[in-house]
Amino acid sequence: MDTGKGRDDLDGAWDGAIREGLRATPERRSGAPAPPAPGAPEEILPAARAERYRLLVDEIPEDGVTRFPGRDLDLGRPVVLTILGRAEAEHEEGLYRFLAEAQILAQLTHPSILPVYGLGIWHDGRPFYTTRPAEGTPLARIIGERRADLPQLLTIFERVCEATAYAHSRGVAHGTLSGDRILAGGHGEVTITGFEEARLVAGPGEFRSDGAALGNLLDAILSGHAEPSLRELRARLTEPLAAVSPDGAAVAAREVDAWLSERERRARDAEVEAAGERARAEAEEASRRLAERRAALARQARRRMAAIAAGVLAALLVAGAWLLLSRREHRAAATRAADAVAAALAEAARHEGAGRFTEAGARLEKAAAIAATGLLDEGTAGHVSKTLAAIRRRNLRALQDEEATARLDGLREATLQPRQADGEAIDADYQDVYLAIGIDVRAGETEETAAALRARDALVPLVAGLENWSFFLGRRPDLPGRDPAHLVTLARLADPDPFRNRLREAILTGAGPEVFRDLAARADPGALPAGSLLLLARQLHRREDRETAIDLLRAARREHMGDPWIPAELALRLIEGPPRQLAEAERYLCAAIALRPRAANLWSILGEVLGHAGQARREIEAYRTAVALRGNHWTALQNLGACLLAAGDLEECLPFLRRAVELRPGPESAFAHVNLADACALLGDGPEGLNVLGRLGTERPPVIRREGYWLSVRGKAHYCAGLHEEARSLLEAADPLLEGDFRSACRVFLAMAMWRLGEEEAARRVFAEARKALQPYRAGDRNTDRLLSRGEALIGGHDGR
Numbered sequence: 001m002d003t004g005k006g007r008d009d010l011d012g013a014w015d016g017a018i019r020e021g022l023r024a025t026p027e028r029r030s031g032a033p034a035p036p037a038p039g040a041p042e043e044i045l046p047a048a049r050a051e052r053y054r055l056l057v058d059e060i061p062e063d064g065v066t067r068f069p070g071r072d073l074d075l076g077r078p079v080v081l082t083i084l085g086r087a088e089a090e091h092e093e094g095l096y097r098f099l100a101e102a103q104i105l106a107q108l109t110h111p112s113i114l115p116v117y118g119l120g121i122w123h124d125g126r127p128f129y130t131t132r133p134a135e136g137t138p139l140a141r142i143i144g145e146r147r148a149d150l151p152q153l154l155t156i157f158e159r160v161c162e163a164t165a166y167a168h169s170r171g172v173a174h175g176t177l178s179g180d181r182i183l184a185g186g187h188g189e190v191t192i193t194g195f196e197e198a199r200l201v202a203g204p205g206e207f208r209s210d211g212a213a214l215g216n217l218l219d220a221i222l223s224g225h226a227e228p229s230l231r232e233l234r235a236r237l238t239e240p241l242a243a244v245s246p247d248g249a250a251v252a253a254r255e256v257d258a259w260l261s262e263r264e265r266r267a268r269d270a271e272v273e274a275a276g277e278r279a280r281a282e283a284e285e286a287s288r289r290l291a292e293r294r295a296a297l298a299r300q301a302r303r304r305m306a307a308i309a310a311g312v313l314a315a316l317l318v319a320g321a322w323l324l325l326s327r328r329e330h331r332a333a334a335t336r337a338a339d340a341v342a343a344a345l346a347e348a349a350r351h352e353g354a355g356r357f358t359e360a361g362a363r364l365e366k367a368a369a370i371a372a373t374g375l376l377d378e379g380t381a382g383h384v385s386k387t388l389a390a391i392r393r394r395n396l397r398a399l400q401d402e403e404a405t406a407r408l409d410g411l412r413e414a415t416l417q418p419r420q421a422d423g424e425a426i427d428a429d430y431q432d433v434y435l436a437i438g439i440d441v442r443a444g445e446t447e448e449t450a451a452a453l454r455a456r457d458a459l460v461p462l463v464a465g466l467e468n469w470s471f472f473l474g475r476r477p478d479l480p481g482r483d484p485a486h487l488v489t490l491a492r493l494a495d496p497d498p499f500r501n502r503l504r505e506a507i508l509t510g511a512g513p514e515v516f517r518d519l520a521a522r523a524d525p526g527a528l529p530a531g532s533l534l535l536l537a538r539q540l541h542r543r544e545d546r547e548t549a550i551d552l553l554r555a556a557r558r559e560h561m562g563d564p565w566i567p568a569e570l571a572l573r574l575i576e577g578p579p580r581q582l583a584e585a586e587r588y589l590c591a592a593i594a595l596r597p598r599a600a601n602l603w604s605i606l607g608e609v610l611g612h613a614g615q616a617r618r619e620i621e622a623y624r625t626a627v628a629l630r631g632n633h634w635t636a637l638q639n640l641g642a643c644l645l646a647a648g649d650l651e652e653c654l655p656f657l658r659r660a661v662e663l664r665p666g667p668e669s670a671f672a673h674v675n676l677a678d679a680c681a682l683l684g685d686g687p688e689g690l691n692v693l694g695r696l697g698t699e700r701p702p703v704i705r706r707e708g709y710w711l712s713v714r715g716k717a718h719y720c721a722g723l724h725e726e727a728r729s730l731l732e733a734a735d736p737l738l739e740g741d742f743r744s745a746c747r748v749f750l751a752m753a754m755w756r757l758g759e760e761e762a763a764r765r766v767f768a769e770a771r772k773a774l775q776p777y778r779a780g781d782r783n784t785d786r787l788l789s790r791g792e793a794l795i796g797g798h799d800g801r
Contacts, residue, residue: 050123053081053130062086065098069133072117079117082196083128095127102129104172105196112163112190134193136183143179143220151263153221154256156182159190160217161253164210168246169561171591172198177213179220207594211241211248218252233259246594247562265359268347269366278336337370344370345387400437401458407433408465412531412565415468416572416601418475420635427479430469434462441466441490450493463491464531467504471538499523500532506539513543520548525555530563537569549573557588564595568602575609582613600630607639619643627656634663638672641679648782650679661692670701678713681749682783684790686720693717708737712746719753728753744773745784748791755795767795 056069063085070081082102088094106116106129117130139156142148148156160182167174174195181194218237222230233255240251348363368385411429414421434441439452453462470487473479485508492504499522506515516539525533533556540549553570560566567588574585589606596602607622620643626636638660644653657679660672673692680689693714700710715730731750738746751767754760771788778785 050120050128052118053079055081064088065101070130072130078133079130080114080133081128081130083122084126086124086126089126098127101196104198105129105131107170108167108172108195110163110166112159112192113167113195114191114193131196134183134191136185136189136191138180139182139184139217140179140220142184148184150221150225151260154260155188156184156190157214157218157221158253158256158260160192161214161249161256163190163192164214165247165250165253167195167198168207168210168249171561173207174198174210174213177210177217179217182217207246207248208242211243214249214252215241229259229262243597261359265362268343269362271343273366341370348387398457401456401462404433404437404465405458405461408461408468411465412468413596413599413601415472415475416565416568416605417635418472420601420604420633421472422632423476423479426472427469427482430465430472433465437462441487446486446490446493450490453490453494459495460529461531463495463500464529464535466491467531467535471535499528503532503536503539507535513540513545516540516543517545517548520552523552525552525559530556530560530566533560534566534569537573541573546573546576562595564592564599564602568592568605571605571609575612580612582609585609586613598629600626600633600636603629604633604636604639607636611639611643616643616647620647631659632663634660634669637663638669638675641672642675645675645679645783648784648786650683650783650786653679654683665695667696667701667703670696670703674701674704674710674713677717681713681716681720682786684720686717686722689713689717690721706737708734708746709742710734712738712742712749715746715753716749719749719756724753724756728757741774741777741784744770745787748774748787752791752794763795767791 052074054071054073060066060083065084067080067082070079072079084098102119114131114134119129122128175198176194183191222234236255237252240248344363344366351359414426439449441449453459456462466487470484473482473484488504488507492501503519519536537549537552550573553566556566571585571588574581586609593602603622603626607619610619610622623636623640626633627640637656641653641657657672657676661669661676673696677689677692700707704710711730711734715727715734719727731746734746747766747770751763754763774784774788778788
């Protein structure tokens with residue numbers, strides 16, 4: 001990466017905060033003048049009071065970045081001071097690298113990542129920042145010395161994955177993660193060191209090193225354990241940890257949590273089962289003892305039957321004793337069973353509170369099994385049965401909401417480039433999402449439908465889905481009979497949020513740009529859902545307020561790092577220009593692709609950005625990926641064909657251009673039509689070229705901005721079809737409208753048309769001029785070489801048709 005682009009990356013990451021807001025002199029900042037050394041960073045750094053801190057070492061080195069234990073005298077707490085070397089501080093590149101280190105670390109607010117306390121200038125003019133000291137035992141030592149059991153180690157690993165996933169969601173890769181940089185404290189705390197050396201991610205592949213490190217760490221933890229469920233766990237994590245996507249660490253954390261929860265569930269189930277077994281065994285033992293006691297009493301009674309009075313007394317004693325013992329043992333067994341049921345109910349409530357309805361249902365199934373023994377009273381058994389039924393209903397409802405939310409998130413890709421999608425299919429998919437949860441947003445009464453939406457736990461994503469659906473339909477006038485406003489009205493009735501409803505009201509009434517600018521000024525990106533911010537930004541863009549839309553999207557990106565569609569929309573706005581901000585747009589698209597690597601629209605937009613940046617090879621690869629992901633992506637097909645045509649890959653470009661023309665045979669696809677005709681002409685296939693152009697008529701389509709190019713392609717196609725008179729007329733009309741290589745290529749065809757018409761001297765003169773202009777490019781351009789070879793073969797006396 002070149003220096004200029006690196007500086008752009010830093011500016012984008014810090015949003016100009018360092019350069020624009022922190023240029024005060026030391027005197028203005030702290031009131032204590034400090035003599036600046038040459039090249040010192042006073043111009044760009046805020047100065048925390050160096051007197052506030054005391055180093056716990058006698059001296060500090062002059063060079064390199066060094067870290068020392070210290071103490072915050074104001075708060076009386078230990079800190080670590082990281083101080084930049086003098087040589088590095090005197091060079092802007094080293095200074096900005098140090099600032100990047102501090103800024104990246106300061107943005108990561110997670111319990112397992114060391115927080116930055118302050119940033120300032122030391123007594124000798126060098127910059128420094130302070131962090132919390134790292135305490136604990138390295139995980140590598142814990143694993144090597146087997147100081148903890150497997151569940152404890154996996155719990156530590158889960159917290160490491162959660163912290164890594166958080167950093168990835170903020171666009172930061174650790175890069176040097178290892179067991180020596182993970183510290184486990186005595187109270188369950190886990191700290192990851194080394195984030196001060198982390199970097200902002202420039203491409204999705206940079207997450208892979210962290211995933212590989214987590215995989216190595218998991219292998220070390222599982223070493224020596226042959227339990228089948230652990231092998232299955234490792235197998236499930238192989239793909240996410242090896243992927244370039246930033247959610248690999250989050251997937252690992254969820255899988256480990258699921259394994260630990262399952263292990264805990266099995267242990268608790270075993271406890272509940274054991275309690276039930278003990279209760280049943282004790283009941284059986286009580287029955288057995290009572291039977292034995294009754295038999296013994298009966299034997300005694302028979303021995304005393306000599307006298308009637310003695311026999312009657314014995315019978316009364318047997319009956320009384322049996323009744324007393326039976327009641328006592330039954331009460332004890334019932335108490336134990338009730339305790340086991342209470343424990344299961346408590347566990348179920350804990351899991352339900354965390355949204356784990358499946359686990360909660362499993363606990364209640366065990367409680368129901370104990371209730372079926374008959375040891376509980378009817379009220380308790382009925383309560384267990386009713387609670388279990390309610391949990392099952394809530395579990396089903398939660399699964400429905402989760403599936404609906406995931407499907408709606410996938411459909412958001414279509415709103416990036418609405419004209420690229422199959423409109424009928426997307427519209428039907430949106431309707432199916434709501435029908436799957438029992439809501440027909442078109443057929444039902446508006447108030448009733450709004451009430452049904454309010455009753456769902458996933459209200460916010462469901463109403464956001466309605467807004468995205470409405471936006472999509474608004475951009476597809478070719479779908480008659482749809483009412484986008486109805487969907488926004490329904491979202492307004494279902495969602496009570498006042499800010500979001502002001503936004504919807506402005507959309508429904510067609511408010512002017514000043515209303516949306518006011519909403520943008522009042523918007524809190526941290527409190528609003530990502531979908532609402534995106535909707536507001538799109539409304540600003542539609543009202544030609546591009547700058548406000550960009551500012552809002554940048555703020556939204558900082559607060560919603562895990563949302564791929566905000567950076568994608570931001571990239572679209574940045575490449576519109578003027579000026580086009582291509583480096584920043586590419587960076588945002590890479591972040592979006594890391595989150596959604598199979599979204600064809602993202603790759604297509606990346607291809608457009610790379611094309612504007614002049615990176616032809618990467619542009620072609622981006623369009624290839626988009627087409628591989630979605631074979632009917634019209635823009636990617638026609639752009640890929642055009643790129644291959646420009647690169648001289650004529651045979652390869654044809655199927656992509658033909659597919660684009662097939663998908664949209666009308667003037668809307670004129671760009672693909674003309675490029676296809678041009679490729680056919682260069683290959684000598686005039687009939688297909690004329691046939692393709694015939695669908696467009698003789699008037700230049702608006703999408704073809706250059707009249708000269710339009711005339712030249714038509715002229716080439718006529719020449720290849722043997723219509724030499726028409727070809728010469730069209731090519732002569734195109735000649736003065738073209739410049740440079742385009743004009744010279746057109747003149748080669750003009751010379752060949754003249755030769756066919758018998759104008760040999762004029763043909764030789766025109767061809768010689770064109771050949772001289774194109775000869776320097778011949779070796780590196782297959783199209784140029786192919787064209788000149790045809791001209792040489794024909795005008796040199798051989799038929800090159």
